[in-house]
Amino acid sequence: MQKRVLLKDIAEKMGLTINTVSRALKDKKDISEDTKTEVRRIAYQMGYIPDTIASSLRSGVTKTIGVMFDNIANPYFVIMTDLLHQELKKDGYEMMIYTNSGDHAQLDVDNFNLMASRRLDGIITFLKPTEDVVRLANNNSVPMVILGREGEDINVDSVYTDDYLGGQLMAQYLSAKYLDKVAYVGAPIDIMCSIKRSEGLMDYYHDLNHPIKNEYIIYIEHYIRDFHKHIDFLVEEDIKAIFCFNDSMAYDAMSYLKKHYPYKNIEVTGYDNIGYGLRIPVDLTTIDSDKVSMVKKVVRFIKNRIQDPNMPIQTKVYQTKLVKFE
16 A cells, blocks of 8 residues: 655655645745645645644644534534534634434533544534533533533533523414414423423413413423324324424424324424425424524634633523414
8 A cells, every 4th residue: 555645755856845845735925826836736746635633733723613413314403514614614614523322412421522532623512511521621621612502501602592482482373373272292301492492382371371281292202203102192182283392393293194184284383494494395384593693603602712711601592583384
């Protein structure tokens, strides 16, 4: 096997110093354009591949941000990750994607260690870190920001939506059409944003003196993708509308109802507005937020934390809005 081409090999071939070759490949201003062009030509001819790991060890900077989420099949993460990539590359950052395989939709120690071992400049996580992870991040000076979950209680920078307001907005919409017989199917009960969405829904109906029965507020278990048994139960209860934790669940529920209960007129609503980025040809009333602004803010937060590890905790809560299809 042919040995890897190094900077010194290019330098020897061209009669230049290693530093000159390195600076030419980095497009430094103190190197002439003619020299840069010739160095690039020779580097390409020789099959040179930059060693980013060695470079990061020398500089202490990788210009790479790790992004963690737990369900690669959820289009919401695809949309948000694409926006993150676009925003990060404006400042020359690359992105490395990780998915969680632990329990309870949290960023656990094993996954954090996997990310930190890559010497990332920072971590943006859609999953809430455990307290052990927060301690490890602080002890090892690993900047971290949470996107989509609250972080004030664990002293971690965070950007998220007002999920309670989202539940209230959906309740306002549904109550105008179906005063009662409304249900919620949400993510596991230890995920705070799921609780907030259901609380917004329930409190609004309670204030109307039409409280939603407890059995109609359903939290699925972790890693149980098939929640159709809950849909069967709600159909038997003659439910008129189902508010789902996110759009992925809503589209799944709509498909299941169409196939197994075509004679039932049950409205399904969601949260996230993934149709924003995917142009799904199925109308769905959902809750939306300013995804672009959220991404810009979380990138600003991670860069702030990289520059000043000791700055006060940063938090931004975004308002939600109803996107209605009738």
